[in-house]
Amino acid sequence: MFESAEIGHKLGKKEYKREVPALRAGLLNAQYDLGELKRFPVLIIIGGVDGAGKGETVNLLNEWMDPRHIHTHAFGPPSDEEAVRPPMWRFWRAMPPRGKIGIFFGSWYTDPILRRVMDHTSDAGLQQHVDEIFRHEKMLADEGILLIKLWFHLSMERQKQRLETLEKDPHTRWRVTKTDWRRFKHYEKFRQVSERVLRETSTATAPWIVIEGTDPNYRSVAAGKILLELMRNRITTEKTRVTEKSPRITTPASLPKLDNSGLLSGMNLKQRISKGRYEKQIEKLQGDLNLLSREKKFAHRSTILLFEGMDAAGKGSAIRRITAALDARRYHIVPVAAPTEEERAQPYLWRFWRHMPRPGLVTIFDRSWYGRVLVERVEGFCPPADWTRGYSEINDFEEQLMHGNVVLIKFWLQISKEEQLRRFKQRETTEFKHFKITDEDWRNRKKWGPYEAAVCDMVDRTSTEIAPWTLVEAEDKLFARIKILKTIIARLEAGR
Amino acid sequence: MFESAEIGHKLGKKEYKREVPALRAGLLNAQYDLGELKRFPVLIIIGGVDGAGKGETVNLLNEWMDPRHIHTHAFGPPSDEEAVRPPMWRFWRAMPPRGKIGIFFGSWYTDPILRRVMDHTSDAGLQQHVDEIFRHEKMLADEGILLIKLWFHLSMERQKQRLETLEKDPHTRWRVTKTDWRRFKHYEKFRQVSERVLRETSTATAPWIVIEGTDPNYRSVAAGKILLELMRNRITTEKTRVTEKSPRITTPASLPKLDNSGLLSGMNLKQRISKGRYEKQIEKLQGDLNLLSREKKFAHRSTILLFEGMDAAGKGSAIRRITAALDARRYHIVPVAAPTEEERAQPYLWRFWRHMPRPGLVTIFDRSWYGRVLVERVEGFCPPADWTRGYSEINDFEEQLMHGNVVLIKFWLQISKEEQLRRFKQRETTEFKHFKITDEDWRNRKKWGPYEAAVCDMVDRTSTEIAPWTLVEAEDKLFARIKILKTIIARLEAGR
Numbered sequence: 001m002f003e004s005a006e007i008g009h010k011l012g013k014k015e016y017k018r019e020v021p022a023l024r025a026g027l028l029n030a031q032y033d034l035g036e037l038k039r040f041p042v043l044i045i046i047g048g049v050d051g052a053g054k055g056e057t058v059n060l061l062n063e064w065m066d067p068r069h070i071h072t073h074a075f076g077p078p079s080d081e082e083a084v085r086p087p088m089w090r091f092w093r094a095m096p097p098r099g100k101i102g103i104f105f106g107s108w109y110t111d112p113i114l115r116r117v118m119d120h121t122s123d124a125g126l127q128q129h130v131d132e133i134f135r136h137e138k139m140l141a142d143e144g145i146l147l148i149k150l151w152f153h154l155s156m157e158r159q160k161q162r163l164e165t166l167e168k169d170p171h172t173r174w175r176v177t178k179t180d181w182r183r184f185k186h187y188e189k190f191r192q193v194s195e196r197v198l199r200e201t202s203t204a205t206a207p208w209i210v211i212e213g214t215d216p217n218y219r220s221v222a223a224g225k226i227l228l229e230l231m232r233n234r235i236t237t238e239k240t241r242v243t244e245k246s247p248r249i250t251t252p253a254s255l256p257k258l259d260n261s262g263l264l265s266g267m268n269l270k271q272r273i274s275k276g277r278y279e280k281q282i283e284k285l286q287g288d289l290n291l292l293s294r295e296k297k298f299a300h301r302s303t304i305l306l307f308e309g310m311d312a313a314g315k316g317s318a319i320r321r322i323t324a325a326l327d328a329r330r331y332h333i334v335p336v337a338a339p340t341e342e343e344r345a346q347p348y349l350w351r352f353w354r355h356m357p358r359p360g361l362v363t364i365f366d367r368s369w370y371g372r373v374l375v376e377r378v379e380g381f382c383p384p385a386d387w388t389r390g391y392s393e394i395n396d397f398e399e400q401l402m403h404g405n406v407v408l409i410k411f412w413l414q415i416s417k418e419e420q421l422r423r424f425k426q427r428e429t430t431e432f433k434h435f436k437i438t439d440e441d442w443r444n445r446k447k448w449g450p451y452e453a454a455v456c457d458m459v460d461r462t463s464t465e466i467a468p469w470t471l472v473e474a475e476d477k478l479f480a481r482i483k484i485l486k487t488i489i490a491r492l493e494a495g496r
Numbered sequence: 497m498f499e500s501a502e503i504g505h506k507l508g509k510k511e512y513k514r515e516v517p518a519l520r521a522g523l524l525n526a527q528y529d530l531g532e533l534k535r536f537p538v539l540i541i542i543g544g545v546d547g548a549g550k551g552e553t554v555n556l557l558n559e560w561m562d563p564r565h566i567h568t569h570a571f572g573p574p575s576d577e578e579a580v581r582p583p584m585w586r587f588w589r590a591m592p593p594r595g596k597i598g599i600f601f602g603s604w605y606t607d608p609i610l611r612r613v614m615d616h617t618s619d620a621g622l623q624q625h626v627d628e629i630f631r632h633e634k635m636l637a638d639e640g641i642l643l644i645k646l647w648f649h650l651s652m653e654r655q656k657q658r659l660e661t662l663e664k665d666p667h668t669r670w671r672v673t674k675t676d677w678r679r680f681k682h683y684e685k686f687r688q689v690s691e692r693v694l695r696e697t698s699t700a701t702a703p704w705i706v707i708e709g710t711d712p713n714y715r716s717v718a719a720g721k722i723l724l725e726l727m728r729n730r731i732t733t734e735k736t737r738v739t740e741k742s743p744r745i746t747t748p749a750s751l752p753k754l755d756n757s758g759l760l761s762g763m764n765l766k767q768r769i770s771k772g773r774y775e776k777q778i779e780k781l782q783g784d785l786n787l788l789s790r791e792k793k794f795a796h797r798s799t800i801l802l803f804e805g806m807d808a809a810g811k812g813s814a815i816r817r818i819t820a821a822l823d824a825r826r827y828h829i830v831p832v833a834a835p836t837e838e839e840r841a842q843p844y845l846w847r848f849w850r851h852m853p854r855p856g857l858v859t860i861f862d863r864s865w866y867g868r869v870l871v872e873r874v875e876g877f878c879p880p881a882d883w884t885r886g887y888s889e890i891n892d893f894e895e896q897l898m899h900g901n902v903v904l905i906k907f908w909l910q911i912s913k914e915e916q917l918r919r920f921k922q923r924e925t926t927e928f929k930h931f932k933i934t935d936e937d938w939r940n941r942k943k944w945g946p947y948e949a950a951v952c953d954m955v956d957r958t959s960t961e962i963a964p965w966t967l968v969e970a971e972d973k974l975f976a977r978i979k980i981l982k983t984i985i986a987r988l989e990a991g992r
Contacts, residue, residue, distance in 0.1 A: 055823060062824045067816065068862055074825035080576045105825055174790060294670060320563065327551060328558045329570035329601055341837040366564055 001195050001202075005153040005212035009222075016217040023224045024064045030231040031065045031101065038099035038345070039238045040144045042231060045107045048152030049190070050180045051162040052213025057152065057223050058103055064224060071096055075106035085302075085356050086404025087111070088136070092353040097345035098144075108133055109197065116193045117186050126193070130200050132396070137206050139393045142386070143347035146234050147206040150223055151198060152213040156187045162214075263456045269416055269475040278478040285485040286325035292492050293326055299360040301495075302406045305488065306365045308374065309413030310451070311441045312423040314477045318413065319364055321481045322488065326362060336367035348372060348390075349397055359405065369394055373458050378450045391461040398467040408467045409491050411484055412455060413474040417448050497691050497698075501649040501706045507713035519720045520560045526727040527561045527597065534595035534841070535734045536640045538727060541603045544648030545686070546676045547658040548709025553648065553719050554599055560720060567592055571602035581798075581852050582900025583607070584632070588849040593841035594640075604629055605693060612689045613682050622689070626696050628892070635889045637701040638882070639843035642730050645702055646719055647694060648709040652683045658710075759952045765912055765971035774974040781981040782821035788988050789822055795856040797991075798902045801984065802861045804870065805909030806947070807937045808919040809970045810977075814909065815860055817977045818984065822858060832863040844868060844886075845893055855901065865890055869954050874946045887957040894963040904963045905987050907980055908951060909970040913944050 011019075034042065044061075046054050062070055073094040082090040088108065096102030112129035115121045121129075140147055154162060163180060166172045183190065198208045211222045273281070292298060305322065307315040323331055334355050343351040349369060357363040372390040376382045401408050415423075424445070427437040444451070463469040470487045474480035507515075530538065540557075542550050558566055569590040578586040584604065592598030608625035611617045617625075636643055650658060659676055662668045679686065694704045707718045769777070788794060801818065803811040819827055830851050839847040845865060853859040868886040872878045897904050911919075920941070923933040940947070959965040966983045970976035 055825070058824045059820075063816065063820050066812070067819050067824075067827075068812070068829040068831040070824075071828060072824040103824070316562070316564070320559065323563050324555075324559050328554045328563075328566075328568040328599070329551070331563075332567060333564040335564040 001198050001208070001210055002153050002155075002191065005210045006155040006158075007212070008214065009212045009218045010215045011217035011221055013217065016221060019221050023221065023228065026228045026232070027061075027065050027224060030228055030235060031069060033235045034101070034231065035069055035099045037235065037238055040146055040234065041096040041098050041345075042101045042146045042148065043096060043140070044101065044103045044227070045109070045147065045149045046103060046105050046152070047107065047109050047149070047194075048211075048213065049154045049159055049187075050183060051159055051166065051176075052152035052154045053216060053219050054105065054152050054213075056216065057150075057220060058105060060220050061103070061224065061227070065101070069099075070101045070103060072103040072105060075104065075110065081358070084359050086400045086406065088400050089353060089356050089404070092350060095346055095350060097342065099345070108136065109201075113190070113194050113197055117189045126197070130197055132400070133197075133201055134203070135392070135396050137201065137203065139349075139389075139396070140347060141203075141205040142389055142393075145347065146230065148227060148230050149201075149206055149208045150226070151194075151208050151210045152219065153210050154213050156191075158214050159184060159187065262452075263459055263471070264414055264452055267414055267471060267473050269414065269419075269473050271473050271479050272476040273479045273482060275478065278482065281482050282321065282478075282485070285482065285489065286321070288489050289322070289325040289485060289492075292489060293330060293362070297495070298492070300405070302357040302359050302404075303362040303492070304357065304365065304401065304406055304408045305362065306368045306370075306408065306410045307413065308367060308370050308411070309472075309474065310415055310420060310448075311444055312420050312427070312437075313413035313415045313474045314480055315366055315413055317477060318411075318472075318474075318481050318484050319366060321485065322364065325485075330360065331362040331364060332357065333364045333366060336365060336371060349393070352397075356404075356406075369397065370458060370462075373462075374451065374454050377454050378447055391458075394462055395464060395467075398462075398464070402466045407491060407495070409488055410467060410469050411472050411487070412459065412469055413472045413480060414455075415474050417445075419475050420445065497694050497704070497706055498649050498651075498687065501708040502651040502654075503708070504710065505708045505714045505718075506711045507717055509713065512713040512717060515717050516560075519717065519724065522724045522728070523557075523561050523720060526724055526731060527565060529731045530597070530727065531565055531595045533731065533734055536642055536730065537592040537594050537841075538597045538642045538644065539592060539636070540597065540599045540723070541605070541643065541645045542599060542601050542648070543603065543605050543645070543690075544707075544709065545650045545655055545683075546679060547655055547662065547672075548648035548650045549712060549715050550601065550648050550709075552712065553646075553716060554601060556716050557599070557720065557723070561597070565595075566597045566599060568599040568601060571600065571606065577854070580855050582896045582902065584896050585849060585852050585900070588846060591842055591846060593838065595841070604632065605697075609686070609690050609693055613685045622693070626693055628896070629697055630699070631888070631892050633697065633699065633702050635845075635885075635892070636843060637699075638885055638889075641843065642726065643702040644723060644726050645697075645704045646722070647690075647704050647706045648715065649706050650709050652687075654710050655680060655683065758948075759955055759967070760910055760948055763910055763967060763969050765910065765915075765969050767969045767975050768972040769975045769978055771974065774978065777978050778817065778974075778981070781978065781985060782817070784985050785818070785821040785981060785988075788985060789826060789858070793991070794988070796901070798853040798855050798900075799858040799988070800853065800861065800897065800902055800904045801858060802864045802866075802904065802906045803909065804863060804866050804907070805968075805970065806911055806916060806944075807940055808916050808923070808933075809909035809911045810973045811862055811909055813973060814907075814968075814970075814977050814980050815862060817981065818860070821981075826856065827858040827860060828853065829860045829862060832861060832867060845889070848893075852900075852902075865893065866954060866958075869958075870947065870950050873950050874943055887954075890958055891960060891963075894958075894960070898962045903987060903991070905984055906963060906965050907968050907983070908955065908965055909968045909976060910951075911970050913941075915971050916941060 034040075046058060048054055058072055062072065071094070075090065075094075078090055082093075091104070091108060094102065094104070112121070112126055112133070116123075116126040137147055163176050163184065167176045198210070202208045209226055211219050211226075213219050305319075307319060309315050319333065323333070332355070339351055343354075352365075352369050355363055355365075372382070372394070373387050377384075377387040398408055424437055424441060459469050459471070470484075472480045472483050530536075542554060544550055554568055558568065567590070571586065571590075574586055578589075587600070587604060590598065590600070608617070608622055608629070612619075612622040633643060659672050659680065663672045694706070698704045705722055707715050707722075709715050801815075803815060805811050815829065819829070828851070835847055848861075848865050851859055851861075868878070868890070869883050873880075873883040894904055920933055920937060955965045955967070966979075968976045968979050
């Protein structure tokens with residue numbers, strides 16, 4: 001991968017001066033179009049060898065373009081708020097919204113590569129990281145982000161020369177640190193590891209572009225031209241793209257219904273519990289949960305409880321039975337409704353990453369990222385291509401949570417169509433409940449069948465060993481609450 | 497203040513049971529109206545004596561209302577991200593948006609009171625904090641926040657009993673810590689200091705409500721009823737409030753213009769610098785700034801550069817001359833345009849607090865919070881009552897920044913009306929600049945006079961010793977850039 005970046009590319013001063021004005025104007029114009037279109041963001045990932053001009057190039061790009069709409073992030077050691085959350089959180093925090101350019105200096109590549117170079121992880125460990133990155137970037141690309149990955153390379157000999165030159169000059173001496181020389185000792189290993197990582201993460205939508213860093217003129221114009229070309233291409237595509245609402249076809253993602261057994265239809269909704277037993281059990285369970293929430297190990301983990309269910313299935317009241325057992329300072333409920341303007345300018349999962357709890361806290365999602373494969377699928381809010389990729393994206397997301405020491409507990413609350421009708425009517429007549437029933441609820445009810453199909457697919461595809469779904473028979477609210485509390489306690493005791 | 501909270505208020509079980517259902521229904525309904533109206537948020541501040549039932553009451557309020565729209569924040573020791581920013585930042589982060597309820601458990605009162613009790617600060621020091629809080633809360637109230645401050649009190653004897661009782665019961669023993677007993681030793685001092693603080697921060701719009709904490713039934717119903725009453729009153733006011741756009745009258749806040757001298761008209765816009773001298777000076781100054789930005793002391797301070805100026809005065813190009821001297825990883829430019837939906841749901845200053853830089857970073861505001869007293873005043877976007885209070889709110893804000901170790905440097909770029917016309921025309925004809933000129937620019941130009949008046953008032957009222965304005969003669973762009981760079985360097989060298 002690095003061969004053509006070791007042959008001594010150069011650009012003379014004259015050619016440089018000839019190239020730059022048009023390049024700057026082009027970049028500025030492309031940046032303007034990007035901001036006007038507001039259809040996609042540009043994320044530039046900068047990697048490479050120390051001393052290969054990464055910093056200089058980033059500064060130059062900021063100089064050439066309008067720096068007001070570029071946000072450059074250097075990821076050094078994580079802050080304590082970052083360190084206690086899943087590793088991807090800090091990158092999500094810094095994501096550029098549609099219409100803007102983000103530059104990541106240091107990225108999700110830095111840690112995996114350096115850990116392997118320093119032998120803090122095995123080849124298999126690295127492979128796992130590479131796979132995660134691959135899928136993460138695929139998701140970003142699918143979400144419409146223009147991902148531009150620039151790698152600045154120097155041959156071993158050139159890097160040595162470069163560090164020595166910088167060190168000799170009193171004006172640049174500060175730029176060479178002991179870390180640089182220590183890393184230089186690992187040049188060969190670094191080259192070998194990054195070669196592998198670059199190869200495996202170079203995809204059609206987000207290939208690595210390796211730029212020889214020896215000659216400043218060459219590397220600057222090369223980086224600028226690539227950036228311009230990729231932005232230009234994408235802008236042209238977007239401008240000519242037909243933007244009509246995608247047709248509401250449902251891809252045949254589900255198995256044909258050949259008999260009457262099914263995940264949901266197989267649930268025994270007749271399960272009930274008497275008021276007396278309920279009162280006794282709920283008090284005991286809430287006490288247990290309260291004790292658990294005060295254990296030391298609880299303080300070192302984040303907990304996410306996620307509730308999905310048919311309308312009027314009793315999510316809200318079940319949630320209240322959980323929070324009643326917890327200190328209000330320790331939980332945060334996120335009711336998921338329509339995304340805000342800032343959320344709409346970001347990839348789908350961004351709005352959930354924002355609410356990632358610190359350890360010791362419980363975040364309760366009342367509806368969740370599963371909206372993608374439920375309401376968005378059924379109502380045709382997003383094209384089939386988008387929600388079908390949602391399953392694996394969600395699985396990846398939940399795996400990242402697990403690696404980040406998050407306990408994720410997911411509930412689907414199921415009621416029968418008849419019970420829903422009964423509750424709707426009750427809500428309409430009960431004074432304090434009538435605001436809970438809207439026209440939308442009645443509309444959704446008409447799509448009971450498609451919703452059930454979507455739920456079955458969701459459970460089939462996203463009930464994983466690390467984040468299993470718990471299907472809750474919610475026809476009897478009391479039964480449901482007991483089952484939910486028991487499940488939470490069991491999962492917390494098992495530590496996952 | 498505490499007398500009537502030491503007389504042993506009680507509420508029998510029967511009365512409690514009779515009161516609660518209507519209270520719950522009322523609170524739930526009020527919360528629903530709050531969410532529907534989306535006109536104001538409710539911020540409940542909880543303070544008081546340990547063991548007086550603060551936590552229990554908060555939990556109960558969450559139980560009685562819909563916890564999905566309440567966000568309870570406990571402010572313990574600040575995280576490192578919080579610790580390096582001005583103290584108010586963490587509270588701004590947690591502000592509830594319009595339509596929601598926020599509960600602050602521990603607040604801007606905690607630290608000042610405890611520091612005085614422990615003798616870490618003097619009476620004068622406390623007074624300063626109290627004044628700051630007073631003004632801060634006035635601003636919040638003026639911005640429409642319903643601020644409800646509940647203080648839970650116990651007499652000394654009762655607190656001792658309470659801690660002993662909690663300690664005896666194995667189920668509640670965990671709740672009494674050494675800190676509680678240590679604090680108990682300071683009961684008298686605590687009572688005295690908090691009495692003073694409560695008295696001085698009890699205002700018509702946000703009075704402290706002291707609740708006796710001995711009897712759980714009494715304190716719960718008391719807190720609930722007060723909350724309900726205050727929410728209900730405010731909702732009624734909001735519902736009946738006439739919401740027509742406020743008339744575009746400008747209050748006579750400015751002195752009458754009796755002669756021809758004035759802040760702006762007195763500026764010598766003829767000042768120029770030759771291209772040759774500029775080239776030499778700018779390189780030297782950029783070098784100096786770059787060196788300064790790498791000094792150790794720079795890493796421990798945040799810097800905010802703020803640019804305001806007439807349209808086409810050259811803010812953007814001046815900013816680019818600054819960023820060219822800085823590493824792109826060290827600055828962040830915030831172009832201030834129309835607020836987003838999430839920003840509109842918050843007090844005016846919230847959108848600027850979001851961008852508070854960490855130490856070592858430079859944040860450059862291209863337009864700023866001064867929009868309040870410039871464009872919003874001139875265009876009538878907010879009523880005179882709002883922008884006239886803006887001056888002192890901004891002064892308070894900037895004082896908080898200074899206390900938070902932020903260096904704030906403010907520039908007003910001034911050009912003549914003729915020069916603006918020349919630049920507008922040039923922009924229209926230059927290909928790469930024509931997107932910089934819009935109909936709005938032409939419209940604003942017609943209001944040159946009112947803008948100048950607003951600028952004079954702004955400078956008069958907000959050029960303070962801690963955050964002075966630098967008026968920049970920008971008729972010659974080169975002259976302006978040199979003056980700006982020199983000012984920044986001088987201020988950074990002076991350390992403020």
